[in-house]
Amino acid sequence: MTVRTPSFPITPLLPEICASLDAQPRLVLEAPPGAGKTTQVPLALLDASWLSGQKILMLEPRRIAARAAAQFMARQLGEDVGQTVGYRIRFESKISAATRVEVVTEGILTRLIQDDPELSGIGVILFDEFHERHLAGDLGAALALDVQATLRPELRIVVMSATLDGERIAQWLDAPRISSPGRSYPVRIEHPPARTQESIEHQLARVTRQALSENEGDVLAFLPGRREIARTQVVLQQALDRDDVEVVALHGELSLAEQQSALSPAEPGMRRIVLATNVAESSVTLPGIRAVVDAGLAREPRFDPNSGFTRLETVNISQASADQRAGRAGRVAEGTAYRLWPQSKRLDSARTAEITQAELSGLALELAAWGSAALPWLEPPPSGALAQARELLGQLGALDLDARITALGRRMLELGATPRLAAAALRAPVELRALIADLLALMEARSPLRGEQARSDDFRLRVTALHAWRDRHAASGRSGADAGALAAIEQASKGWRRRLDVRTSASGVPDSHAIGDLLLHAFPDRVARRDEANPLRYTLANGRGARLHDQTALLGEPWLVALDLRFEARDSLILAAAPLDARVLERDYPAQFRRERVLRWNDERNAVEAFEERRYAAIVLDRRSVPVKPEDALPALLAAIRIKGIAALPWSENARRVRARMQALRAWMPELGLPDVSDTALLESMDDWLAPYLNGKRRLDALSAEELSQALTSLFDYEQRRQLDAQAPESLTVPSGMTRRLEYAPDEPPVLAVKLQELFGLADTPRIAGGRIPVTLHLLSPGGRPIQITQDLKGFWERTYPEVKKELKGRYPRHPWPDDPWTAAPTHRAKPRGT
Known part of the structure; x- marks a missing residue:
């Protein structure tokens, strides 16, 4: 095949790469940005003898990079995308029967392996930008290695990265390692100081203007997210007083046309400031960049086990990411990188693997479908997080009691949404499938609401805004929502409608409970009931408390499903929720409704109380007091003592002294084998020594000090008591x-x-x-x-x-002060008067 191959630093190494894969099936390739690994290695392998006409599959972490890589390779071949080179990303595919190089995003790879474990027709998998350590990438690599070890020994696996711990990866893969130089020029590093109380947007805008004046060419500025990009764009457009500078945004939520525009060269005579998230760190080429301004921040998912939610958090980037970003300034000529943090600040050397800090329900479901979690992991998933994920999947109906995948679980995987949202989508009635498609798109996106509405905790407003935009194409200023954000959400909703086989879109204002009734199937553990004594406070189905903020739009709603929470020590703050109909709960979750007899410890009365309660999960619906049975009281009393501590018992002074003497002698003379009467030991053994004296009692203060002393004495026999009196006398x-x-x-x-x-x-x-x-x-x-x-x-x-x-002697003259205390008579009395 004829390939128009421009000169890249990796070009001289392509024969060595091909020869290595001729000899063995795994390879680690290290190549910095600009070396050409993403676009040159796949094309170089097309004529490999071992490929035998099979496909080359290349994994890219981001959709922008996947499209860009496929387009660049297709241009080299003089073809359109979808012929020899194509791509598949979420809701978008450009491939054909002629496609030999297929660029896919991480979730697509996992589906391909699950659907066909033999990977029929695929000869090699290239894992690009592996250093980013996305969860789906780690899973895809582990699955591919398992396939290679058990079904396809001839399958080739290549792990490529710009900033890779090559030695560690090579040991993991048992593979040779090839390193390529990059195409780079010297980059000067500057650390311009921040000004007092200067926001990140104003600081970055100021330094970007400085970079524009001190350097030729374009400026690439890194910010953590879309919100900061939009704010900085406004600041820059107000501050720039020149017509030859264009400010453009680059992030994953832009439309395809907007992304392609951001990646295109500037018009002749124009300069560009590109405001980007970390999508611009690697894999995409931005022509003409001579300066980089780096805020040193990125937005990454962090799972909070306390709230059960994954939130995007703004975190410091690693040193590897900082070096990679700076390298963007030296791709075409000498450049400058301006870092908006002190030079003395130390960054972590590499990015933390997502598998160690992410919510793992999607991973757990994939592993259940695969049939084993015993994969050749580079870094295995944490056992605690995996167990928590399996518990959630059981609640959603995706796993059975033996943690095996159910028919519903397989359908959830096929849908491609997160397990929570997939469960809601698949349980939605047919007539509401269009609405659930909207909810999937809205749940996966940031809120499109702006202004006052942006602070609303009523999730229904987002649906109303989407439907109003769709029905009337309302301008963002009139609707109180971001038209661009709504357009992106609409595109995602179209994708979900295709997946759900829905031909028409939803419109109008849904029934007041429709949204909550649908989404409760995604968050059955986040169903919340209002506290009768406090209308702002709710009890969640998992037993935790939650509260609405003072300006809530949901005041008075008896039942909610909490869609977003901020964990706080006492009650989590509900950030977004929707009302639901409690009758839907009873219809769809009858097993969660139960009536049971429960015991409570009343701290004020110091007594056991019994109630009959009707519950939904941990939410008490009604309660009535019932008599305490003798057999119930004893466990409750013992449990109360374990909580309150052994000091809560009515210890007499004599009993305290006996315990002190026994513990002391046990330490001094261990050969006597005396019992351990420490607080911990007594708590652990209460069933043996204390329970007989509590039997029949319903209150803790019914136990007398005398009974407690008898209980203590029962712990040691006559000989032990004799030794106690002899060796540790009172x-x-x-x-x-x-x-x-x-x-x-x-x-x-x-x-x-x-x-x-x-x-x-x-x-x-x-x-x-x-x-x-x-x-x-x-x-x-x-x-x-x-x-x-x-x-x-x-x-x-x-x-x-x-x-x-x-x-x-002078102070106490009536008491003896002999010169020789050795022979003087001891006395506890004073001398008689007159002596």
Whole structure:
């Protein structure tokens, strides 16, 4: 086949790439932006002997890049897209029977493998821009490797990337590694400082004007999302006072014509400022760029397990992405990259794999369809997130009790929507299929509402805006919505209508409950019922609380389905919801409605209460009090103690001391085998030692201190109690003949507080626990004030006592202060008067 091959840095390596794939079926190719890997490698492989007329499948993470790559390769062949080179992306396909190179997006690849595990007619799969580590890309690579290992050993797999950890990938694939230079010129890096209280849009607009004045050619500016691009576009158009500069946007929500316009060269005599998301990082060619302005931000999906929602969050880019963006300035000549963050700021070296931080219900459904999760992953999915995803799929009816895919689950995969939305679409009545197509498109897009309406939490307004635009093609200023956003949503809705075999579009204002009644099948765990005491507060079906904001448009609605939530510590904030008819819940989810007897612990009464409740999932619909059965009270009492802690029991002072002594002696003399009476051990063993004394009781305060002491005593036998009294006595008899209490504390020797005169004649410190533990003496004055703390009584008599005697003899003249405390008679009394 004749290919008009322009010169690319990768061109000299094409024979080596072909030879490597002749010899072995896997290859890792590292090539920076501009090297030509995306468009030159597929065409170079067309005449490979091992291909034998089969297709080349190339995976691109983004639709813009997939179209652009196919168009560039087709031009090289002098053909139109859809002949030798074609592409397939969501809702759009340009292929024919003659197509040999097919560029697909990530979801398309997964469907191809699931539908035909042998990948009949496909000779090689190229994974382009693998460093972006999208979830679907990781899954596609793992599935392809599994196919190669079990069904198609001759299938070739090539992993390509501009910023790839090549050594790690090569080890994972057990593949050779080829590296190509890029086409690049030197790029100067600048870090212009931000100004006080300057928004990202104004900072980027200011630096972009600076880049325009300091450099020739066009400027590419990176922003995290469409909203920031629109704001910056307004700022720039107001600030630029020249007719030779055009400001254009480039992001994934533009129409095909708008995307192609952004990728086209500027008109002669004109310069361009291209405001782009990270779609412009790689795979697409932007001619004429000499300067890059980088906000250092990207919008990526983050799954919040607390709310169960995936939200797009603005995050810092990695160093690899920053280098790749900067490289765009050096593709045609020397250039400059302006980074809008301090030079001292350190970025993560590479992008985090999406599989580690995404909601995994789609992945779990694919794995169930494949029949195994034991794939050759580069990075396996987290087990906790995967288990949570399977639980959701069970609620949606996609998996059975054994986590096997159901017939509904297979239909959900075929539809191609997320599992939640697919479940709603497939359960929609035929007459509402057009409306559900609109809901799928609206749920996947950002809200098209603008101005005051943009703050509304009533999702129905978005549907009304779409239908009004469709019916009357209302201008955005009149409808309160963005006409461009609505046009993109309409295109997506057309795609869903084709998938759902719907020939007409929905129009007018739907019934007030129609939207909620449809979407509750996507979010059965997000059904919410209004709190009777607080009209802004709701209880969700999963048991969590949620609230409406003060200016809500949904005030008074008894039932809602929450479509978007912001997780907060107490009650999540409902950002978008739709009312629903509770009768639809009873019709479609009868198993979730049940009547059951439940026990509650009343903290104020310190007692167990019993109720009969009617529920939908975790939402209590009605409740009535019923008598507490004796067999029910005991588990509830034990559960309350576990929550409140062992200190909630009525411990007597004597019982506390026994526990302290037992724990101390257990540590000092482990050979005695004494029971563990720590808080943790007692809580864990309550069924054995405490339950018999709680049996028949309904209130915690019905347990007396005496009963608790008996329960504690039941933990040790006579010999253990004898050892306790002998080795860790409650008190000691001192030389004065008086009995003084020992105080025990965790991890400390016991303390004996005693007046100095009571120890006359005692040479050594008393010891317990078989002589292992010296008692800590708190020596007191005749007035009971501390004089000395010591474990060395002999040293005290020898060194400290003479000073103490000198100081205190005058203050306490009626108490003995002998010169020789070793031989003096101990006493706890003062001398008789007159002596």
